[in-house]
Amino acid sequence: MKLKVGVIGTGNWGTTLGLLVANNVKRPNVSKYFEEKVTLWGIEEYHSNELLSTIINLEHVNKKYLSGIRLPENLFCTSEISICADLDIIIVAMPHQFIKKIEDFKGIIKRNCILISVVKGFIDNPDKSITLISTYLKNTFKCKVCVLMGANIATEVAKGSVCEGTLGYEDEESKELSYLLLNSYNYRVTCVKDIPGVELVGSLKNIVALGCGLVEGLGYTGNTKVAIMRNGLMEIRKFLKYFYAESKDETIFQSCGIADLVVSCLEGRNYKYGIMKGKEDTSLEDFEKSMGGQKIQGTGTAEDIFNFLEYKNRTKDFPLFRTIYSIFIENSDPSEILRCISTDSLSDMYK
Amino acid sequence: MKLKVGVIGTGNWGTTLGLLVANNVKRPNVSKYFEEKVTLWGIEEYHSNELLSTIINLEHVNKKYLSGIRLPENLFCTSEISICADLDIIIVAMPHQFIKKIEDFKGIIKRNCILISVVKGFIDNPDKSITLISTYLKNTFKCKVCVLMGANIATEVAKGSVCEGTLGYEDEESKELSYLLLNSYNYRVTCVKDIPGVELVGSLKNIVALGCGLVEGLGYTGNTKVAIMRNGLMEIRKFLKYFYAESKDETIFQSCGIADLVVSCLEGRNYKYGIMKGKEDTSLEDFEKSMGGQKIQGTGTAEDIFNFLEYKNRTKDFPLFRTIYSIFIENSDPSEILRCISTDSLSDMYK
Numbered sequence: 001m002k003l004k005v006g007v008i009g010t011g012n013w014g015t016t017l018g019l020l021v022a023n024n025v026k027r028p029n030v031s032k033y034f035e036e037k038v039t040l041w042g043i044e045e046y047h048s049n050e051l052l053s054t055i056i057n058l059e060h061v062n063k064k065y066l067s068g069i070r071l072p073e074n075l076f077c078t079s080e081i082s083i084c085a086d087l088d089i090i091i092v093a094m095p096h097q098f099i100k101k102i103e104d105f106k107g108i109i110k111r112n113c114i115l116i117s118v119v120k121g122f123i124d125n126p127d128k129s130i131t132l133i134s135t136y137l138k139n140t141f142k143c144k145v146c147v148l149m150g151a152n153i154a155t156e157v158a159k160g161s162v163c164e165g166t167l168g169y170e171d172e173e174s175k176e177l178s179y180l181l182l183n184s185y186n187y188r189v190t191c192v193k194d195i196p197g198v199e200l201v202g203s204l205k206n207i208v209a210l211g212c213g214l215v216e217g218l219g220y221t222g223n224t225k226v227a228i229m230r231n232g233l234m235e236i237r238k239f240l241k242y243f244y245a246e247s248k249d250e251t252i253f254q255s256c257g258i259a260d261l262v263v264s265c266l267e268g269r270n271y272k273y274g275i276m277k278g279k280e281d282t283s284l285e286d287f288e289k290s291m292g293g294q295k296i297q298g299t300g301t302a303e304d305i306f307n308f309l310e311y312k313n314r315t316k317d318f319p320l321f322r323t324i325y326s327i328f329i330e331n332s333d334p335s336e337i338l339r340c341i342s343t344d345s346l347s348d349m350y351k
Numbered sequence: 352m353k354l355k356v357g358v359i360g361t362g363n364w365g366t367t368l369g370l371l372v373a374n375n376v377k378r379p380n381v382s383k384y385f386e387e388k389v390t391l392w393g394i395e396e397y398h399s400n401e402l403l404s405t406i407i408n409l410e411h412v413n414k415k416y417l418s419g420i421r422l423p424e425n426l427f428c429t430s431e432i433s434i435c436a437d438l439d440i441i442i443v444a445m446p447h448q449f450i451k452k453i454e455d456f457k458g459i460i461k462r463n464c465i466l467i468s469v470v471k472g473f474i475d476n477p478d479k480s481i482t483l484i485s486t487y488l489k490n491t492f493k494c495k496v497c498v499l500m501g502a503n504i505a506t507e508v509a510k511g512s513v514c515e516g517t518l519g520y521e522d523e524e525s526k527e528l529s530y531l532l533l534n535s536y537n538y539r540v541t542c543v544k545d546i547p548g549v550e551l552v553g554s555l556k557n558i559v560a561l562g563c564g565l566v567e568g569l570g571y572t573g574n575t576k577v578a579i580m581r582n583g584l585m586e587i588r589k590f591l592k593y594f595y596a597e598s599k600d601e602t603i604f605q606s607c608g609i610a611d612l613v614v615s616c617l618e619g620r621n622y623k624y625g626i627m628k629g630k631e632d633t634s635l636e637d638f639e640k641s642m643g644g645q646k647i648q649g650t651g652t653a654e655d656i657f658n659f660l661e662y663k664n665r666t667k668d669f670p671l672f673r674t675i676y677s678i679f680i681e682n683s684d685p686s687e688i689l690r691c692i693s694t695d696s697l698s699d700m701y702k
Contacts, residue, residue: 162575
């Protein structure tokens, strides 16, 4: 029997993944495994007085979050939760801010369903510890979970640009099905048996992207920006090493690692907010409004990570993360970030 | 006795390093170790009918290779080789193409002099093997050699942008003196006891930068460009692992590694040539003319490395290096480069 596929989340990335998968399941070698109809689930919302799901189903375009891109006709949008009871593989692409709304699907999503999370960020617990989204989904639904991260500016992926993604997996079956569903000539998937590594670098890089935008907003150029990227990457590695020792250092070299870091620091939304903050001290609220309501993850991640580091008594080992937190959350002087470019980071970690 | 410092090479980067060092030796804690006068040696050449050295000494600007930047008055330019007999530390910043002209200094440069090479590229031997420039300098002059590489777009460094550099060293004395001479608030030096690693990543990234420019010239966007960068980095690591096993994988994380790779792939000359090649199939000669005679290293490096890989019977393990060679040297179809973005590079190297 063919598997039924769906995406939860009609945002920029969710819609793009719906498009990617809906095109993919029509390919000769893939169509024998999956049903042609792909479900795109979104909360009921309006665009110019029309239901977004209606626009997507009738006009085949997501005018609110992915305007100008034609969606395949086998991508069907709904806000009806019960439809998800049928699905065998679900890509979870909700914005991090609303992730707990996924609990509405409790008792609906099948136990043997495979969830592929593309959500960046963490669950911040009352005791200041953090829980990976993959762990949270696993605990909530007791089903198999993979994560998908990579250097994937959504609009470029939607336009069919050649790029890579990294799938973090735990068991062979969910790896093989997810790979089959996602991999294509334009979107090339590498599989890594390291869920925490893939998920963490994908989330932490948003903090670095804020910093990278900030130095650009302050008027600094390429040399300085890549110094921030590099120091950020060193802190990401250190974070994995300290707190998720089971993750693999090699994961850093995948698309979810350095590649995603670089593209996010050059084009991503967090980077763009960093520029606005460096130039004109723009508030997060105003920035998100200017992006048509699209959310950014970096500031929330910076806060979660700072709280976590405080809880672990380790803030001093992460000067860049700490400084970005203090600039973006506590409004300290943006130029403080230049102090974080280390003079001898190698000796710091590997002497 | 204070040490005498000089730079060989009046190009873009040589002049910038002359400026950096000439400013540095005036600082309170540094001036006690070095003479204030810094020598900048260049071949006799003309700019608008005037000797370049005369322009530099009288007008304090290198109108040919670093126009618009005011040079410090303690930077003294000469084309007189004998003056270099006095120097205790010499930064070697000749363009790679002319490196063998350094043999004119044989018998002039002191035996206990410290040479700091910033030259990217290799000596290609008749048997198709390669020799590192640092090894060549060591063999030629029998003196101590360090290498300095990093994410350093010359003009930005000259303007005082905050950035990092990596010093590869072999012995403590030359490390300490070089660090003292070069490190400052704006130019932050990390020292790594790994000369081949620092030198190799600094050279090999020029091949990747050509490829990155090429995909941009062909009309591809950020996701694709960072996929080329990432795959290039994987091949650089593999090259070090196969042929220079004494180098350290950690060096990749220094400024000379990922950071230099990224900035070179975004702004460097090789990247710019890649764009022109992808867009209009511009010849190397025409490109260098359009850059006012500035040389690029990437094509020569691509050729040296391809020959070396052939000699080692290893071309098949380096699809990106091989393809960039065949596009830039043998004029094969530029779109071939897209095949080099791997679908499973992790399994390739680390399964």
